[in-house]
Every structure is written in structure tokens, then in C-alpha cells.
Amino acid sequence: MKKNKKITEISELGEFKFIEKITNSFEIKKSETIMGIGDDSAVLNFNSNDVIISNDILIEGIHFDLTYNPLKHLGYKAVIVNLSDIYAMNAQPSHIILSIGLSNRFSVEAIQELYDGVLQACKNYSVDLVGGDTSSSKKGLIISVTAIGSTKRKKITYRNNAKPNDLIVVSGDLGGAYMGLQILEREKSVFIVNPNSKPDLSNYSYSIQRFLKPEARKDIIKLLDELNIFPTSMIDISDGLSSDLIHIAKNSKAGFNLFEDKIPIDEEVKRISEEFKINSTTAALNGGEDYELLFTINQKDYEKIKKIKDLSIIGHITKSRDRYLINKIGQKIELNSQGWDTFK
Numbered sequence: 187m188k189k190n191k192k193i194t195e196i197s198e199l200g201e202f203k204f205i206e207k208i209t210n211s212f213e214i215k216k217s218e219t220i221m222g223i224g225d226d227s228a229v230l231n232f233n234s235n236d237v238i239i240s241n242d243i244l245i246e247g248i249h250f251d252l253t254y255n256p257l258k259h260l261g262y263k264a265v266i267v268n269l270s271d272i273y274a275m276n277a278q279p280s281h282i283i284l285s286i287g288l289s290n291r292f293s294v295e296a297i298q299e300l301y302d303g304v305l306q307a308c309k310n311y312s313v314d315l316v317g318g319d320t321s322s323s324k325k326g327l328i329i330s331v332t333a334i335g336s337t338k339r340k341k342i343t344y345r346n347n348a349k350p351n352d353l354i355v356v357s358g359d360l361g362g363a364y365m366g367l368q369i370l371e372r373e374k375s376v377f378i379v380n381p382n383s384k385p386d387l388s389n390y391s392y393s394i395q396r397f398l399k400p401e402a403r404k405d406i407i408k409l410l411d412e413l414n415i416f417p418t419s420m421i422d423i424s425d426g427l428s429s430d431l432i433h434i435a436k437n438s439k440a441g442f443n444l445f446e447d448k449i450p451i452d453e454e455v456k457r458i459s460e461e462f463k464i465n466s467t468t469a470a471l472n473g474g475e476d477y478e479l480l481f482t483i484n485q486k487d488y489e490k491i492k493k494i495k496d497l498s499i500i501g502h503i504t505k506s507r508d509r510y511l512i513n514k515i516g517q518k519i520e521l522n523s524q525g526w527d528t529f530k
């Protein structure tokens with residue numbers, strides 16, 4: 187950190203001036219916003235659309251580690267993970283409410299950094315920040331984000347409507363965020379032993395970015411709309427392919443055949459997996475935090491999506507409730523959810 191960086195204690199400003207300072211660069215852009223920040227509640231109007239709401243809480247030491255999560259990226263990610271939940275319903279996010287709990291070790295400038303990331307995400311995804319709450323916390327940083335979106339009722343995709351023979355499709359590639367986290371954890375332990383170490387992380391940049399600054403798949407929702415495809419079910423991959431596909435199967439009272447050789451994994455991720463002696467399929471299945479979209483479509487839509495590079499068909503839904511991974515040599519392996527579980 188630069189020595190001459192200005193540090194202002196939050197108590198110097200007081201709560202109201204502080205809120206004003208961190209929120210004043212946010213502009214209202216959405217037509218649905220009747221009242222944003224500044225009153226007891228926000229007021230939104232969605233006409234005849236259904237309103238989709240989701241919330242996530244991020245707690246220092248549980249969900250993030252400030253030794254390697256820059257505050258600006260953290261602000262960005264806190265918004266993205268919530269927008270991803272709205273996209274996973276096949277809806278468009280339009281508003282967020284963001285609340286923070288702060289211990290006194292955070293300065294005004296530090297929280298400004300966090301909000302710079304929030305602002306960037308609001309701009310990139312075209313959502314209005316319309317409220318929040320600010321509190322002190324005894325220890326650490328807490329960020330809670332509520333995302334609000336809307337869509338026509340007939341477009342909403344739940345987890346419970348996948349049908350036998352539907353194709354299982356995933357966007358992008360998997361396992362990157364997990365391997366990025368492994369790199370950051372390794373560098374952290376090197377740094378603890380030798381604080382002067384200056385690691386060259388250029389060989390790992392894709393995976394680290396997947397972990398620190400993920401994106402939500404707004405583009406995929408747009409594409410599905412343009413192709414006139416209504417997924418029968420959809421979920422975003424936050425816990426890992428295995429766990430999230432099992433959610434779809436369980437809720438839909440069905441099973442699946444998932445083909446290992448179809449799971450999309452980036453070359454860098456494969457290389458890092460070798461370095462860590464982790465099977466890259468395991469990273470993709472159980473890693474989590476990739477925020478890709480996992481969905482099922484009727485077979486009649488196959489022709490429409492087969493040429494789309496960023497979508498991979500990785501298996502199909504079965505009537506039998508068995509959940510199989512078919513490995514690279516054709517063996518059927520029963521799949522259990524071993525995705526990230528915060529209570530384990």
C-alpha cells in the first residue's frame with residue numbers, strides 16, 4: 187500500500203455523510219425505479235411482469251479472505267453472484283440492495299474501493315442500486331446483496347421441470363475458479379513465510395480472474411431468447427457441477443447420464459490441476475464458484491445450439507433416478523454431491 191494514501195476513519199464522517207459519499211456516484215437508470223436511495227424504502231414498478239428476488243450474504247473469513255481478495259473485486263463479485271441467481275431464473279436483473287457491516291479497521295477509502303467495484307458491476311449489467319443498510323460489526327466485513335429482476339411468467343425457469351431425454355447443457359468452462367483459489371491459497375502461505383516474495387502469477391491469470399472477478403452469464407440469457415429456446419430447468423453453478431446438477435435431478439424427480447469427456451475445462455485449468463495433482467474433472471465437478479449456467483433443453487432444440495461454441499452438451503436426463511458420470515473409458519460411476527457445503 188502506498189504510504190501517502192489518505193485514510194479517513196468512518197467516524198470522522200458520521201453515518202449519513204458516509205452513506206452519501208459511497209453512494210453518490212450511482213445514478214438511477216432503470217425505468218422501473220420510482221424511488222431509489224434516500225427514503226425509508228425503495229419503490230419499483232414492474233407492470234405486468236413477475237418480480238424475481240434473491241439474496242446472498244458474504245462474510246469475511248467464510249466467503250472471502252482480504253489477504254488476496256482486493257476490495258474492488260470483492261464489491262464486483264458480491265453483485266455478480268446475486269445477478270447470476272436472477273439470470274438462472276431466465277430473468278433480467280434490474281436492481282440491487284446492498285448492506286454492509288464494518289469493523290473499525292475499515293477506512294472510508296477502503297469502502298469506497300468496495301463501492302467502486304459495485305458501481306462497475308451496476309454499469310456493466312445495467313442495474314440500479316436502490317438502497318441498503320450500514321452497520322458497524324465487531325469483527326470483519328459483512329456484505330449482503332439482494333438482487334431484484336423481472337420477466338414474463340411463462341419464461342421463468344425453475345429447477346424442477348427437467349424431463350427424461352432432455353439434453354443437459356452448460357455454458358463456458360468449469361473448475362477455473364477452484365483452481366484460481368488453490369493458487370491464491372498457495373501464494374498466501376508462501377507470503378506468510380516470506381513477505382518479500384513477489385510471485386509471477388501470469389501463468390495462472392485466467393483461473394485467478396475466474397475466482398476473484400467472475401462474470402454472470404447475461405449473454406447466455408440473451409442468446410436463449412434470440413434462439414427462442416425455453417430451457418426446461420436452469421441453475422447457476424455456484425456449488426459445483428455435481429451438486430448443482432443433482433439439485434436439478436432431485437427437484438425434477440429424475441436422474442442423468444453425465445459424460446466426463448464432454449465437461450468443458452480450459453487448458454490452463456488442466457495444467458494447474460496437474461501441478462496440484464488434482465483430477466481436473468474433480469475440480470469441475472466439485473469446485474464451484476464458476477457462475478456458469480447449467481440448464482436442460484428439449485431434444486428438438488439440439489440443432490439450434492449444437493454449433494454454439496460457448497455451450498456444451500454434457501449429458502441427458504433419464505427417467506431412472508440414477509445419477510451417473512460416464513468416465514473417459516465408458517465406466518458408469520454413481521455421482522454424489524460433494525460440492526461446496528458451507529457447514530462442512
Ligand code: ADP
Pocket residue numbers: 205209222223224225226227284285286315316317318319320
Ligand atoms: P433507515 O434509518 O430508514 O434504515 P438509513 O439511514 O439506513 O435509513 O438509509 C438511508 C438511505 O440510504 C436509504 O435509502 C437506504 O436504503 C440507503 N442506504 C443506507 N446504507 C446504504 C448502503 N450501504 N448502500 C446503499 N444504500 C444505503
Ligand code: MG
Pocket residue numbers: 318319320
Ligand atoms: Mg438503515
